[in-house]
Amino acid sequence: MIKGIQVLGILVSIYLMAKTVVQYKKRNYSPKRTAFWLSLWVVMAILFAFPSLTLLALPILTTQDAMLTVVVVGLMVTFILIYQTYQQVTSLERKLTELVQNIAIDNHLKKAMSDPEKEDE
Amino acid sequence: MNEKPIFVFIPAYNEEESIERVINGLKKLKLNLKIYVIDDGSTDRTAGKARKAGATVIRHPINIGGGAAIRTAFTLAILNNAEYIVTLDGDGQHDPKDLLKIIEAAKDGVDLVIGSRFLKKQKQEMPRYRLMGIRLFSRLLTKKVKTKITDATSCYRVYKTKMLRRTLPKLRENQYYGLETIVRMAENRAKIKEVSITSIPRICGKSKKGVLKYGYNLMRTLLRTLT
Numbered sequence: 001m002i003k004g005i006q007v008l009g010i011l012v013s014i015y016l017m018a019k020t021v022v023q024y025k026k027r028n029y030s031p032k033r034t035a036f037w038l039s040l041w042v043v044m045a046i047l048f049a050f051p052s053l054t055l056l057a058l059p060i061l062t063t064q065d066a067m068l069t070v071v072v073v074g075l076m077v078t079f080i081l082i083y084q085t086y087q088q089v090t091s092l093e094r095k096l097t098e099l100v101q102n103i104a105i106d107n108h109l110k111k112a113m114s115d116p117e118k119e120d121e
Numbered sequence: 122m123n124e125k126p127i128f129v130f131i132p133a134y135n136e137e138e139s140i141e142r143v144i145n146g147l148k149k150l151k152l153n154l155k156i157y158v159i160d161d162g163s164t165d166r167t168a169g170k171a172r173k174a175g176a177t178v179i180r181h182p183i184n185i186g187g188g189a190a191i192r193t194a195f196t197l198a199i200l201n202n203a204e205y206i207v208t209l210d211g212d213g214q215h216d217p218k219d220l221l222k223i224i225e226a227a228k229d230g231v232d233l234v235i236g237s238r239f240l241k242k243q244k245q246e247m248p249r250y251r252l253m254g255i256r257l258f259s260r261l262l263t264k265k266v267k268t269k270i271t272d273a274t275s276c277y278r279v280y281k282t283k284m285l286r287r288t289l290p291k292l293r294e295n296q297y298y299g300l301e302t303i304v305r306m307a308e309n310r311a312k313i314k315e316v317s318i319t320s321i322p323r324i325c326g327k328s329k330k331g332v333l334k335y336g337y338n339l340m341r342t343l344l345r346t347l348t
Contacts, residue, residue: 104179
């Protein structure tokens with residue numbers, strides 16, 4: 001029988017997949033980067049749906065249930081926060097770079113138009 | 122190619138000790154050059170010295186990285202309808218005399234000419250970790266772009282502007298842009314060629330690449346470029 005924590009994990013995975021698709025639609029992500037993140041979230045969803053898979057790969061996780069739940073929930077929250085931060089930093093970095101470049105080019109063009117001879121020196 | 126001016130772009134950050142020497146070295150070649158220094162938010166006298174030496178200075182108000190500076194250069198090249206552009210570092214480690222050699226190589230319908238410090242055996246004045254990093258990334262890049270690359274991080278290059286128009290919108294990296302430009306140009310089926318250049322030891326200033334920062338940034342760039 002599927003547990004509540006599994007449902008929560010799957011929902012979080014779906015939320016992250018949706019966020020990734022939105023980033024792709026906004027052209028913040030290339031198709032390859034979108035595929036990378038989507039596959040990560042799909043793996044996460046599969047592991048929550050079929051947790052016995054983790055037992056095969058990571059026997060160390062077979063601790064007490066309560067402890068495991070805390071760790072898993074903590075990890076999920078951390079994933080969300082890290083991913084949100086990554087998105088925001090990437091987006092801000094791009095905007096800042098474009099802004100700085102536009103200022104530099106505009107200043108150069110203004111100077112060139114106001115004093116073309118001096119600009120050629 | 123010689124009748125039209127050749128646009129030379131030098132991205133520079135805090136290179137007041139070497140920038141004049143680089144510009145004067147280029148001027149000595151007696152070619153029809155238009156020299157631009159993209160000052161990436163230097164806090165020293167790089168811009169003033171470059172202007173005094175006769176270059177046109179385009180100044181980023183803050184430091185955002187060599188990749189952003191090179192994209193500013195690409196934008197200006199497109200605005201100026203340049204046929205080819207040359208880029209080289211402002212730290213004086215590139216020999217201006219090699220300019221003729223790499224321009225000559227660009228005449229054969231090549232879209233990107235990379236000046237390689239490793240095509241011929243010569244003494245390399247750089248830390249071992251950087252040498253290993255360059256070799257590793259050059260090998261990975263060779264597999265990815267299916268063209269032999271020996272110096273993936275060299276910024277002494279000639280770009281065909283026609284190819285830059287198609288590549289520029291895909292460029293994102295603010296650091297270690299050398300890898301990204303090669304990959305994106307190869308995706309656009311660019312013809313890429315390497316020519317041997319002389320590696321000059323840094324005689325003034327110091328490298329801004331520490332071992333940890335260098336390793337982290339290269340790995341990050343590689344992951345972002347190849348995914």
